[in-house]
Amino acid sequence: MSDCLFCKMVSGEIQPNVVYEDEHVLAFHDLHPQAPVHVLVIPKVHISTLNDLDEAHVEVMGRMFLAAKQVAKLEGIEASGYRTVMNCNRDGGQTVFHIHLHVLGGRGMAWPPG
Secondary structure (H helix, E strand, O other): OOOOOHHHHHOOOOOOEHHHHHHHHEEOOOOOOOOOOOEEEEOOOOOHHHHOOOOHHHHHHHHHHHHHHHHHHOOOOOOOEEEEEOOOOHHHHHOOOOOOOEEEEEOOOOOOOO
């Protein structure tokens, strides 16, 4: 998708502050962090929302969560704890329509989140 911000990051057109990358996912620091550690994990394939997932995406979704675990380790929040969040559509808080997993940590997390 040529107009997708995250697809531009995957293609190299835009250079994010990369934390982790493999053949399936890209993880980078959020531009507007909501915690001391705030990293986004995205699939390299464009999927607009969680509602667009199907059986073909099972592996890449698992890879995203494995990448989140690796991000937590790399960012030093693995032992203290962290939160993962994925928003779906506007009322769910999604602002970029390419699925992404937020990895947040470095402070205590409140509940409920909002």
